[in-house]
């Protein structure tokens with residue numbers, strides 16, 4: 718059976734995304750406690766695919782994960798945008814003194830938590846693990862911030878629903894694997910990593926103009942300090958003209974001293 722690695726344990730948002738993408742059955746889940754572990758498991762063939770969060774509308778980009786993808790030569794097979802609806806979950810709605818969750822989930826619910834001045838926040842490596850800890854140890858005075866799925870998985874009740882600070886709390890996750898599979902139909906998204914060695918700024922402008930000339934839309938651009946004076950650029954694009962896209966790629970390649978397609982794939986949105 719196909720093995721799919723996720724960052725976190727069953728009930729975490731990586732798991733929720735996977736269920737939206739592939740359904741409940743037909744694969745075995747490999748739970749990883751860090752993104753490092755996740756990329757290693759895929760690289761060493763201990764899982765066929767992986768699910769990795771890459772950005773969020775409140776927190777922004779998870780820079781480290783772009784570096785992990787590049788260092789492990791992993792490829793993007795698809796991208797998922799999930800509307801994250803956080804819940805406060807616990808055994809009972811009696812007074813609790815600690816809230817446990819993933820640091821990003823805690824940040825995403827900052828407004829809600831700040832109303833409870835006496836409450837301590839405790840960070841966990843994932844939202845579901847925080848819920849499991851409460852459940853396993855029968856901790857009646859602790860609550861976690863997690864998914865509806867986590868509450869069901871670990872027998873806890875929903876005390877408050879939709880406690881994220883903004884309603885548009887979207888997280889984008891990549892489905893990753895070791896080799897680039899060319900999707901034959903309907904892919905419209907591409908992620909490219911490249912570096913321009915000398916006179917970096919003007920060359921970047923030429924590259925961007927070139928993309929615009931081909932009527933390709935840039936949806937995201939990031940720069941990373943690679944070595945002193947040298948930057949790596951990451952772009953996400955949406956295209957509908959494959960010929961123009963092929964020309965664009967060879968134009969960027971000519972100007973780059975490093976060029977890598979991280980993936981040519983489809984984007985799935987789950988609201």
Ligand SMILES: O=C(O)C(=O)C[C@]1(C(=O)O)C=C[C@@H](O)C=C1
Pocket residue numbers: 724725728729730731732770773801819821822842843844845888
């Ligand atoms: O802890 C989880 O449930 C996760 O899947 C992690 C994670 C993240 O890495 O950003 C995923 C989505 C939410 O935005 C908060 C946490």
